[in-house]
Each structure stands twice: as structure tokens, then as C-alpha cells.
Amino acid sequence: MAQAFPFSAIVGQDEMKTAILIAAIDPGIGGVLVLGDRGTGKSTAVRALAALLPKMRAVVGCRYGCDPAETASHCEACAALRGSGKSHLIPVPVVDLPLGATEDRVVGALDLERALSQGVKAFEPGLLAQAHRGFLYIDEVNLLEDHLVDLLIDVAASGENVVEREGLSVRHPARFVLVGSGNPEEGELRPQLLDRFGLSVEVRTPEALADRVEVVRRRDAFEQDRAAFIERWQKDDERIRKQITAARKRLAEVTITDAVRERISALCAALGTDGLRGDLTLLRAARALAALDGDRIVGDAHIRRVAAPALRHRLRRNPLDNSGSSARVERAVAELLV
Missing domain, CATH: 1.10.8.80 (Magnesium chelatase subunit I, C-Terminal domain)
Structure with a gap:
């Protein structure tokens, strides 16, 4: 996995960074929509979030990363596992949903390899399963195909993904923070999807000369030596990580x-x-x-x-x-x- 640009090294765009942190503290707010010019750090900020977030505790062996502290869960697969009391810390998922993704890739489908080799009908989880308890990121969300928009609206409302096809009948939890970015000049979002975003942020190209120069300087330094640049900002990212943890407890x-x-x-x-x-x-x-x-x-x-x-x-x-x-x-x- 490519190393992400440090969240704390992003110049300006305070409204966007604050909105992302708020969504990390209270996922129930409903996600963040970031609209603005190209090259203003929209996708950079979202991908930086993956390295910033504190790890979460999950049931060992559960393919959906269910929370062991939840007594009521829609995940039937990990019901027996939860009784074992075994849990571990895993990174909070930040999953990209590409515009060209098929519906099977998003919701999950029949595991063809097991079906052909073993004759077993098994479910292969999709992107919604991978994003459970994390973030689902859609770049150019305003260009997303209508059938995927309808699907996302249903799952975001219910917190559950239901798959019934090819002889399979599977339901699993799919509660995630939806983060979308796009350029409003390329088309508007459907009102139903727009309403699902808790916060909407506008970002613009920096106008101050000093800010533009600093953005270019930091990006160039990152491209020249990523490891050294990340290490330079590690303490600042760690400070924000602790701030998120403390805010969640204080909420x-x-x-x-x-x-x-x-x-x-x-x-x-x-x-x-x-x-x-x-x-x-x-x-x-x-x-x-x-x-x-x-x-x-x-x-x-x-x-x-x-x-x-x-x-x-x-x-x-x-x-x-x-x-x-x-x-x-x-x-x-x-x-x-x-």
C-alpha cells in the first residue's frame, strides 16, 4: 500500500479537515461531502485519514470486523466467535469505491473459485463488507452510476447489506462513514444521496501566494523522500490521533x-x-x-x-x-x- 501524505501536513483547508475529524469522532453524523476544484487536496485528506485513525477492536476471525463489545449484531458468522472472547486491534478501514465498480464488486457475490473447485456456494464479501465500521470513499461521487447510488442509499439507511442471488442469501452489517469528493462543474448529486451526507464542505484553490508556495514545497518534499517527510510530521499526526481518541471518550x-x-x-x-x-x-x-x-x-x-x-x-x-x-x-x- 502506498504511503499517504500526512494529514497534519495539509496546508489550509481547515473546514475540510475539521469536518473529517468530526466524522471520525461521531460516525453517526452521516459522512462528509467535499466539493471543489481539482488539485485542492480532497482525496489527499481522505487517504491521509487511514493512517491517522486509532486502531479499533474486532472479533478475531470475523470477516466483517465486528465489534466484540456489541451484544446485538447482524453478523451471524461471528456469533460463535464472539463467545470465545478473543479480539484484536485492526486498522480502521478506508475503502475506495471506484466509479467503474460492478454491483457484485460492491455488494459481494458468489465465490466462483470455491464453487468450481469444491462445489460449495460461499459468499465473497464486497467493498461494503470491507468498509464496515470504517470509511467508504468515492472520488467523483457526482458521476456515480444511478443503480449504485440507489444501492448506497439503501445500505446507508439500514446499516445492513442484503445479498440474494445465485442461490445465496446473505445479510451482514455494513455501517460506514460515507465520504465523497467531486467537482460540482461536472454534475450535481441526486438529492437523495446528497441528503445522506451529514456535512458538505467547499474547498478552493489557495489564493494567498505564501499558501500556494507552501503547498508545492511540501508536496515536492513528499515526492522526493516519502519516508523522511512522513517521519517529520509523525509527531503532529500522533497528536491529532490522541485528540480524536480523547474526543471520542469525552463526547x-x-x-x-x-x-x-x-x-x-x-x-x-x-x-x-x-x-x-x-x-x-x-x-x-x-x-x-x-x-x-x-x-x-x-x-x-x-x-x-x-x-x-x-x-x-x-x-x-x-x-x-x-x-x-x-x-x-x-x-x-x-x-x-x-
């Missing part, structure tokens, strides 16, 4: 007052977001950010920082307002969070 202790809940809902109502998914996402994102910052109480400062990523992709088009969704969110935040 349940973070307090949200009724007054803050009211301001969150008032903000969503003022913007006219559809349904209540925006309210819930903004609340959870603000709580995860507070945990990341080491704060015990969610305040207006946390809401301000995550309001745009949580809400910008949930706004209806307003024919009387030509300003972008980000500007509308920022304006509403300025009016309601004094």
Missing part, C-alpha cells in the same frame, strides 16, 4: 443546553431546511466539535463553525436570493447568533 459528557437547542432549530427554521435532519446534524456536529476542542458545553462558537457544512446542502433554491448557500447560512448565523 458523551458534552452538555447541550435547551437554549442552544432552540438556537439551532431557530437557525434551521430561518433557513427553511427540509425536515429535521439539518437540526440533528448541526447539533451532533457542534457537540463533536466541542469534544474535539476539549470543551464540556456546546456554545454559539461551535455552532458558528459547523453551521455552513451542516446546512449549506440542505437549502432550497430561493429565486429571490441570488447569493450562494454558504452566504445565506453565514447571514442567518450573524442575525440569530449575536
Whole structure:
């Protein structure tokens, strides 16, 4: 596996990096969509996440990496294994879903080698199984074929993958954080898939000359000697890794007052977001950010920082307002969070 560019060495793009860390702290937020120009570090940041995340504990021998601490599991294969009490630490999976992937490659299919050599019908897990309890990354997600979009929407909603084909009937857990990136100029996402992303981030090419120079300098140093560059940033990545671990432990202790809940809902109502998914996402994102910052109480400062990523992709088009969704969110935040 190729060595990834260190997460801590990415220049700027603070909103994107914060959103990715929030999703790592609270996977229930629903994933991250990163839209912007080519060459702005979208895929670099996601692939850097794989080396950054703390390892997770899984049942030994379970092909889906089930959590031994979960008493209720959809995985029938590891039910007996869980009783043995054996577990080990494994890397959190960050799985790429290529645009050209077949449905069998994504959901899993009959293991043809065993079927031909042994005459046994066995299931060969797909990308959804590999991504369980981790991250599923789709580059150019706005170009994903419709039948795969439908499939992802179903699995993301249920947390379970069901395969019934070629005489097989298999169901297994498939709970993952969906991360997508793309260039909005190449096409829009279907609304159903867009709604499944908890946070939506916009990235742009750095405008400041010093930032552009630093990006090129670091990338060139990485290409010249990857091992040395990674070692140089190892302490910074380790610091972020410890920050994630501490934030996960602190998350349940973070307090949200009724007054803050009211301001969150008032903000969503003022913007006219559809349904209540925006309210819930903004609340959870603000709580995860507070945990990341080491704060015990969610305040207006946390809401301000995550309001745009949580809400910008949930706004209806307003024919009387030509300003972008980000500007509308920022304006509403300025009016309601004094």
C-alpha cells in the first residue's frame, strides 16, 4: 500500500479537515461531502485519514470486523466467535469505491473459485463488507452510476447489506462513514444521496501566494523522500490521533443546553431546511466539535463553525436570493447568533 501524505501536513483547508475529524469522532453524523476544484487536496485528506485513525477492536476471525463489545449484531458468522472472547486491534478501514465498480464488486457475490473447485456456494464479501465500521470513499461521487447510488442509499439507511442471488442469501452489517469528493462543474448529486451526507464542505484553490508556495514545497518534499517527510510530521499526526481518541471518550459528557437547542432549530427554521435532519446534524456536529476542542458545553462558537457544512446542502433554491448557500447560512448565523 502506498504511503499517504500526512494529514497534519495539509496546508489550509481547515473546514475540510475539521469536518473529517468530526466524522471520525461521531460516525453517526452521516459522512462528509467535499466539493471543489481539482488539485485542492480532497482525496489527499481522505487517504491521509487511514493512517491517522486509532486502531479499533474486532472479533478475531470475523470477516466483517465486528465489534466484540456489541451484544446485538447482524453478523451471524461471528456469533460463535464472539463467545470465545478473543479480539484484536485492526486498522480502521478506508475503502475506495471506484466509479467503474460492478454491483457484485460492491455488494459481494458468489465465490466462483470455491464453487468450481469444491462445489460449495460461499459468499465473497464486497467493498461494503470491507468498509464496515470504517470509511467508504468515492472520488467523483457526482458521476456515480444511478443503480449504485440507489444501492448506497439503501445500505446507508439500514446499516445492513442484503445479498440474494445465485442461490445465496446473505445479510451482514455494513455501517460506514460515507465520504465523497467531486467537482460540482461536472454534475450535481441526486438529492437523495446528497441528503445522506451529514456535512458538505467547499474547498478552493489557495489564493494567498505564501499558501500556494507552501503547498508545492511540501508536496515536492513528499515526492522526493516519502519516508523522511512522513517521519517529520509523525509527531503532529500522533497528536491529532490522541485528540480524536480523547474526543471520542469525552463526547458523551458534552452538555447541550435547551437554549442552544432552540438556537439551532431557530437557525434551521430561518433557513427553511427540509425536515429535521439539518437540526440533528448541526447539533451532533457542534457537540463533536466541542469534544474535539476539549470543551464540556456546546456554545454559539461551535455552532458558528459547523453551521455552513451542516446546512449549506440542505437549502432550497430561493429565486429571490441570488447569493450562494454558504452566504445565506453565514447571514442567518450573524442575525440569530449575536
